[in-house]
Amino acid sequence: MERFLTHWVRSRILVVPHTRMTTTKELWENALVELEISISRPNFNTWFKDTHILRVDDGVVHLGVPSQFARDWLSTKFHKDILGSLRNLSDSIRNVEYVISRGPKKAIEEMRPPAAPTELQLEAVHTKTNLNPRFSFSSFVVGPFNELAHAAAQAVIRSPGIAYNPLLVYGPTGLGKTHLIQAIGNHFRVSTPDRKVHYLTSEKFAMDYVSSVQSGKMQWFKEKYRQYDLLIMDDVQFLAKMEKTKEEFFHLFNFLHDSNKQLVFSSDQHPNLIQNLEDRIKSRFNAGMIVSITAPDHESRLAIVRTKAIQHNFILPDEVLEYLASTVEGNVRELEGALNTLLINFEMRGRELTLADAKVLLRGAGSPKKVVSVQEVVKTIADFYGIDENSIYEKTRRKEIVRPRQVIMYILREDFHISFPSIGDKMGGRDHTTVIHSCDKVKRDIITDSLLGQEVHQIRLMLK
Amino acid sequence: MKFNCNTQEFSTAVATVVRFIERRANLPVLSSILVTADGGRVVLHATNLECGVEISIPAKVNEKGTVAIPGSILAGFLSNARGKTTSVTLVGEMCKLETERSTASIKTIPHEDFPALPRVSATASFSIKSADFVKLLRSVMYSTSTSTIKPELQSVLVYGEGGKIISAATDSFRLAEKTIALRSGGNVPQLLIPSRNVAELVRILEVVGGETVLYYNENQISTQVGNVYYTSRIIDGAFPNYKQIIPKTFTTEAIVLREDVAQALKSLSIFSDKFSQVSLTFEPSKKSILLSSRNPDVGEQTTTIQATISGEMATMNFNSRYLSDSLQSIVGDSVRLQTNGPGKPLLVRDSSDESFLYLAMPMNR
Numbered sequence: 001m002e003r004f005l006t007h008w009v010r011s012r013i014l015v016v017p018h019t020r021m022t023t024t025k026e027l028w029e030n031a032l033v034e035l036e037i038s039i040s041r042p043n044f045n046t047w048f049k050d051t052h053i054l055r056v057d058d059g060v061v062h063l064g065v066p067s068q069f070a071r072d073w074l075s076t077k078f079h080k081d082i083l084g085s086l087r088n089l090s091d092s093i094r095n096v097e098y099v100i101s102r103g104p105k106k107a108i109e110e111m112r113p114p115a116a117p118t119e120l121q122l123e124a125v126h127t128k129t130n131l132n133p134r135f136s137f138s139s140f141v142v143g144p145f146n147e148l149a150h151a152a153a154q155a156v157i158r159s160p161g162i163a164y165n166p167l168l169v170y171g172p173t174g175l176g177k178t179h180l181i182q183a184i185g186n187h188f189r190v191s192t193p194d195r196k197v198h199y200l201t202s203e204k205f206a207m208d209y210v211s212s213v214q215s216g217k218m219q220w221f222k223e224k225y226r227q228y229d230l231l232i233m234d235d236v237q238f239l240a241k242m243e244k245t246k247e248e249f250f251h252l253f254n255f256l257h258d259s260n261k262q263l264v265f266s267s268d269q270h271p272n273l274i275q276n277l278e279d280r281i282k283s284r285f286n287a288g289m290i291v292s293i294t295a296p297d298h299e300s301r302l303a304i305v306r307t308k309a310i311q312h313n314f315i316l317p318d319e320v321l322e323y324l325a326s327t328v329e330g331n332v333r334e335l336e337g338a339l340n341t342l343l344i345n346f347e348m349r350g351r352e353l354t355l356a357d358a359k360v361l362l363r364g365a366g367s368p369k370k371v372v373s374v375q376e377v378v379k380t381i382a383d384f385y386g387i388d389e390n391s392i393y394e395k396t397r398r399k400e401i402v403r404p405r406q407v408i409m410y411i412l413r414e415d416f417h418i419s420f421p422s423i424g425d426k427m428g429g430r431d432h433t434t435v436i437h438s439c440d441k442v443k444r445d446i447i448t449d450s451l452l453g454q455e456v457h458q459i460r461l462m463l464k
Numbered sequence: 465m466k467f468n469c470n471t472q473e474f475s476t477a478v479a480t481v482v483r484f485i486e487r488r489a490n491l492p493v494l495s496s497i498l499v500t501a502d503g504g505r506v507v508l509h510a511t512n513l514e515c516g517v518e519i520s521i522p523a524k525v526n527e528k529g530t531v532a533i534p535g536s537i538l539a540g541f542l543s544n545a546r547g548k549t550t551s552v553t554l555v556g557e558m559c560k561l562e563t564e565r566s567t568a569s570i571k572t573i574p575h576e577d578f579p580a581l582p583r584v585s586a587t588a589s590f591s592i593k594s595a596d597f598v599k600l601l602r603s604v605m606y607s608t609s610t611s612t613i614k615p616e617l618q619s620v621l622v623y624g625e626g627g628k629i630i631s632a633a634t635d636s637f638r639l640a641e642k643t644i645a646l647r648s649g650g651n652v653p654q655l656l657i658p659s660r661n662v663a664e665l666v667r668i669l670e671v672v673g674g675e676t677v678l679y680y681n682e683n684q685i686s687t688q689v690g691n692v693y694y695t696s697r698i699i700d701g702a703f704p705n706y707k708q709i710i711p712k713t714f715t716t717e718a719i720v721l722r723e724d725v726a727q728a729l730k731s732l733s734i735f736s737d738k739f740s741q742v743s744l745t746f747e748p749s750k751k752s753i754l755l756s757s758r759n760p761d762v763g764e765q766t767t768t769i770q771a772t773i774s775g776e777m778a779t780m781n782f783n784s785r786y787l788s789d790s791l792q793s794i795v796g797d798s799v800r801l802q803t804n805g806p807g808k809p810l811l812v813r814d815s816s817d818e819s820f821l822y823l824a825m826p827m828n829r
Contacts, residue, residue, distance in 0.1 A: 043577060046491040046513075067697050068582040068683040069513045076580065100683045100700075138760070313739060315637075315827065347613055 024053040027089060028063075034085040039078065047074055054101060059094035061086055064101035071098040129189055130199045135182035141307050143300025146176065149291040153184050156262060160188070160230060164289030166253075166263035168236075170270055171293035172461055174333030177266040180293070181232050184264055188230050195229040202238045206245040213244075225252050232264045240276040250281055257284070269461075270454050292457075296332065301325040304332055308339050314346065320358045327362055338362055374412065374426050380462055381408050384455070393428035407456060409435050410442035415460065465529025465554040467501040469521060471563055474550050475542040477508055477519040478535075480671075480692070483664060485535035486512035493577045496532040497539075499552070501525045509581060510535060515661040515696035516581040517668070532575035533559050541568050581695055584679040584686045590624060590652050591677045594669040594689060596644050600631045601666050603642035603793040603820055608659040609635035616701035620662045624652030632706060633659070638786045639706055639823040640793065655680055656699035668692055710823060711811065714802040716746045716775035718753060719815050722791060722799045724769040729788045732757040735765040741827055742784040744810075746803075748773045753801075757784065778805045781827040787812070790822035 028051070036044050047070055054062040063082070065071050074082065075098050086093045142150045149171075155163040167184075169177050181199075188197045200208075212221035225231065231252075239246050256263055270292070271277060271285040296304065302325040309316050316324075320342070328338045341361055346353050353361075382389040385404040392405050409427065412418045413435070420432040420439075427435070446453045478497065486494040489512070498509040506523040510516065531554050538561075542550070547564030554560075558569045592600075601620060609617035621632045624646055632641040657665070665687075669676060672689045679686050686695035732742050736757040745754040753771050758764035780803065790812045791799070800815040812822040 040577075042489075042491045046489070046494075067513065069511070069516075069579055069697070071683075072582050073579045310739070315825070347611065 024056055024061075027056075027086070028053045030089055031082070031085045034088065035078075035081055038081055038085075047078065054099060056093070059092050061093055061096045062099050063096055065098050066100070068100060071100055074098055129185060129197045131182050131185045131189060131197065133186060135179045136186050137183045139307065139311060140176065140179055140183055141300065141304045143296055143303060145296045145300055146180070146293045149180055149293050152289050152291045153180055156184055156264065157187050157191075160262040161260040165257060165260070166265055166285060166288040168265045168267060168271060168285050168288065168290045169293060170267045170290065172268060172295070172331075174331035175293045175295065176332055177293060178234055181234065181264045181266050185230065185232050196227055197230045197232070198225075198228045199232040199234070201234040202236050202249075205233060205249065206239070206242050209245045209248055221248075222252075226255050228256070228261065230262045230264070231256060234266050235268065236265045236271075237267045237269060237274050237277075240274050246278070246281065250278075250284075253281070253284060263288075269458060272451070273454065273458050295329075298325060301328070301332075301335060304335060305339060308336055312339075312343055314343050316342065316346075316353065317355070319355045320353055323355055323358055324362065374416075374418070377411060377416070377463065378408055381411070381459055384459055384462065395428065406438040406442050407452075407459065409438040411456070411459060411463070413439045414443075415463070465499075465501050465531055466527040466552070467506055467523045467525045468549050468551045469506055469523035471542070471545055471547055471550045473521045474506075475545060477521050478539050478542050480668065481508045481510045481517055481519055482535045482539040483667075484510040484512055484515060484517045487536070491577060493532055493573050493575065495535060496573045496575075496578070497535045498530065498532050498575055498578045500530045501552075502528040509578070511579065511581060513579070513697075514658060515664060515694070517664075517695075518581055518693040520691045529554055530575050531559055532573040532578055533570055534573065537570055541570070581693070582684050582686075584681050584684050584695065586679055588681060589677050589679045590629065590646065591675060592629060592644070592646060594673050594676045597676060597678075598666050598669050600629060600642050600644050601662050604631045604633040604640040605659055605662050605666070606789050606792070607633040607635060607638055607640040607822075611635075614701075615658070615699045616656055616703050619656040619658050619699045619701075619703075621654060621656055621703045622652065623654045632703070634704065634706060636704075637783075637825050638789070639709075640790065641706070641821045642793065643819045652680070654703060655685055656701060656703060657685060657696055658699060661696035665694055665696065668694055709809070710821065711802075711804060711809065713804075714775065714811070715804045716748070716773070716778045716802070718746055718771040718773040718801045719798050720753060720769055720771045720801065722794055722797055725799060726788065726791050728755050728767045728769055729784050729791075732765055732767060733784050733788075735759050735762055736784055739827065740784045741781050742787070743779060743781045745777070745779040746771075746773060746775075746801075747777055748775060749777070776805065778803060780806050780810065782810065782824055783827060786824045790824070793820050793822065 032048060035048065039048075050066040051070070051074075052064045054064045056062070063074075065074060079096065083093070083096050086096065137153075140150065149169050152164055152167055152169075156165075156167050169180055171177055185197045185199050188195060209221060212218055239249055253263065265285070267274065270290065271282050274282075302321060305321050305324050309321070324335070324338055324342070328335045342353055342358060345357070345361055378392055379389050381404055382392055385400070387401060387404060391401050392408065394401075405427065409423050412423050412426075413420070418426075420435045424430040424432045424435045442452070442456075446456060481497050485497065489495050494512060496510075500507045500509070501523060502525060504522065504525060505520045506525070507518060507520040509518050541561065545561075545563045545566065549563070551562045552559065553562075554572070555569075557572050559572050561568045561570065600622070605620050608620060612618065617635055619633075621630075623630055627646055628643050629646045629652065630641065630643045632639065634640070669689065672692060674689065676687050676689045680698070683698055683700070684695055685698055686693065688694075729742065732755055733740065734757075736742055737759045742755055742757045745756075747754060751771060751773055752768045753773070754766060754768050756764065756766040787810075794812075794814045794817075796814040796816045798815040800811075800813045802811040802813075803809070807826060809823045809825050812824065814820055
C-alpha cells in the first residue's frame with residue numbers, strides 16, 4: 001500500500017501541470033497528493049482511505065467519508081488542510097461538507113471470502129509421498145464410465161503387488177485418472193504407514209534422471225526409486241520421447257516388478273498406441289491390468305456435481321444441478337469449473353441461485369458441439385495410420401490403405417450418420433454397396449479384433 | 465498529570481476498555497487507551513473506529529492531563545496488580561504506575577492523534593431494560609454470517625414497531641428472530657449493528673444492569689449506562705425482507721421436550737459427518753421423531769424422542785449445530801417444530817412463548 005502510494009504520488013506530481021482538472025475524481029486525487037505531504041503517513045492512511053468527492057455544488061465540495069468517526073475527525077482536525085489544498089487547485093471552492101457514504105466501489109480483495117487457514121492445510125501436498133490428500137476414494141464418484149478402473153484400484157489395495165501389477169489407467173484429460181491413482185496412494189499411506197509410497201509425474205522422473213546424470217549421482221537415483229513399495233507415475237506417455245529416461249524406467253520397472261512392489265501408472269491413451277514406446281515396455285504394461293476411464297454419462301455427471309457441491313457445503317436446487325450436468329458435457333474438470341463459477345456467485349449474492357441465474361452464469365461454459373467435416377475425419381484417420389491422405393481417395397487395394405478407408409467409412413456412418421451413397425461419393429466415387437460392406441466388416445471385426453477396437457476408440461477420442 | 469484511584473476499579477475499567485483497541489492499526493495511537501484526568505474523575509477511551517467506549521471512574525486528581533498508554537501493556541500490568549490504590553504519574557513521556565507492591569513505567573504514545581468518539585444527538589432514542597436488551601441480542605446473535613462479503617448479514621438487525629422491539633439475524637442458512645415488548649418509545653427504524661460490536665455491547669450491558677437508553681442516527685448507535693459510554697457504527701445496507709420466507713401453514717407439526725432434543729443432538733454429534741448432518745424423521749403414527757447421524761469413518765446412531773405430532777410423515781436432514789444453536793434461546797420446557805416436508809425449512813419455536821422464532825434450512829442431500 002505504502003509503496004503504491006509513493007509511486008502514485010510521484011507519477012501524479014509529474015502529471016499535474018499538464019492536465020486540466022475536469023473531473024471531481026482528478027480534483028480529489030490531486031488534493032490528496034498535497035495532503036499526503038503535510039500529514040503523517042499513519043494519519044493519512046487511516047483517515048483518507050475510502051474518501052471521495054460526491055459532488056461540487058456552487059463552490060461547496062461534498063466529500064464522501066466512510067464513517068462518522070472519519071467525518072468527525074476530518075472536520076475537526078483536517079478541515080483547514082483539506083480546504084486549503086482544494087483551494088490551491090481550484091479558486092472557486094469555498095467550503096467542504098462531509099457526508100457519510102459508502103465508497104462507490106469496494107476493492108476486489110474485499111469481495112473475496114478470506115481463505116480459511118484450516119482448509120489450506122488440508123490441501124497441502126504430503127511432502128514425503130508427494131500425494132495430495134484431497135484425492136481420496138471417499139470423494140471419488142463411481143459410475144459406469146469408471147467402475148472398472150475403480151474396481152481394479154480396489155483390487156490393488158486389497159492385494160498390492162499381486163492382483164494387478166502394474167495397473168495402468170488411461171483416458172482423456174480431466175476424467176479423474178490422477179484422482180484415482182493418488183487415491184490408491186493415499187489409502188496406502190493411511191492404512192500401512194510403514195510402507196513407502198511415492199507419487200510423481202513422468203516429467204518429474206525425467207528431470208530427476210537428467211539432474212542425477214549431470215551431478216554424477218546415478219547410484220543415488222537408482223537407490224531412491226528402488227526403495228518404494230508403491231510407485232505411482234502419472235502421464236507415462238511422455239516417457240516415449242525420452243530415450244535414456246525410458247531405459248532407466250525400464251530397469252526400475254523390472255526391479256520393482258520382480259520384487260513384487262506395486263506399480264500404478266496413468267496415461268492419456270492405451271500403451272499400445274503410444275508412439276515411440278518400445279515393445280518391451282508395452283508388453284510389460286500389458287502384463288498387468290489396463291483399464292480405461294471414459295467420459296461420464298449424464299447420471300454420473302449429476303452425481304459428480306452433487307458430491308462436489310456437498311464438499312463445498314453448497315446447496316443448489318435440483319433443477320440447477322440437472323442443468324449443469326446436461327450443459328457441461330464430458331470433462332469432469334470443466335464441470336468443476338462451472339460449479340465453482342456458481343459457488344463464487346452464490347457467495348457474492350448470498351442467496352440461492354435459480355435456474356435462470358445458472359443459465360446466465362454458465363453461458364458459454366458448455367463446450368460447443370464440434371462440427372467435423374469429412375475431410376477432417378479423413379485427415380485425422382490417415383494421420384493416425386501414418387498414410388498419405390490422398391491415397392484414401394485413390395482406387396488402390398493395398399492392404400495398408402484398405403483398412404483405414406474402411407474405418408473412415410464406418411466412422412462417417414456410425415458417428416456422423418452420413419448416408420451410404422454420399423459416403424461412397426466422398427471416398428472417390430465408390431458404389432454404396434462397397435460402403436455397406438466396409439461398415440459391416442468393421443462392425444464385425446471390432447468384436448473379434450481387439451486391436452481394431454482400440455484403434456477405433458482412440459480415433460473417436462481424437463475426433464471429439 | 466497525576467492521580468490516585470482504586471486499583472480494582474481501575475483494573476476492571478481498563479479490562480473492559482482494552483477490548484476496543486485496534487491491535488494492528490495503521491494509526492499507532494489506536495492501540496492505546498486514552499486516559500484523561502480532570503475534576504475528580506479519570507476517563508478511559510478506546511476505539512477501533514468500528515466501535516468505541518468511554519468509562520469514567522472516580523479518582524483523586526492532583527494534576528490534570530491526558531495521556532495515551534499502549535492498551536495491552538496497561539491491561540496486562542493491572543490484571544496482576546495487587547493493593548488498594550494505584551497512583552499514576554506522567555514523567556516526561558513515561559507513565560509511572562505505582563501500587564503498594566509494584567511500580568511500572570510505560571512508554572506513552574503521542575495522544576494528539578487520538579480521535580474523538582462520535583456523539584449521537586439525543587433526538588432519536590429508545591429505552592429498554594438492560595437485561596431485556598441483552599436477551600434480545602443474545603437470542604439471535606449466533607445466527608449472523610461470518611463471511612465479510614455481505615456486511616448486512618454480519619450484523620444483528622434491531623427495529624421497533626407497535627410497542628415492540630425486534631431483533632433478527634441470518635447467515636442465509638438459518639434465521640433467528642426475537643421480540644420483546646417496549647414500555648416507551650415505539651418506532652425504531654432498522655438498525656444494523658455489526659455482530660462483533662454487538663458482542664461487546666452485550667458484555668457491557670450484562671455487567672451494568674438497570675435501564676438503558678439507546679440513541680441512534682443513520683450512522684451510529686450509542687448508549688450511556690452508568691459510567692460507560694458505548695458507540696458503534698451502523699451498517700449502511702438493507703437487511704433481507706425475511707418476513708416473507710417464514711411459512712404460515714405447515715404439513716407436519718410436532719411438540720417435543722427441549723431437553724430431549726438437546727440431549728439427542730449432543731449425542732448424535734459424536735457420529736455426525738464433517739457437515740454435522742443429522743436426519744430427522746417425523747413419524748406421526750408412532751408419535752415420535754427418529755433422529756440419526758452417520759459417519760462412514762466412525763459409525764452411526766439413531767435416537768427416538770417422544771413427540772406430540774400431527775400431519776404427514778417427513779424425513780429431513782440438517783446441520784445439527786444449526787438445530788442445537790436455536791435451543792439456547794428457548795427457555796420453556798417444550799419446543800414446537802413445524803415444517804412442510806423435505807426441502808422446506810423447519811420452524812423452531814418455544815411452544816408456550818411466541819416471542820422467539822428460528823428457521824433452519826435443510827441440507828440438500
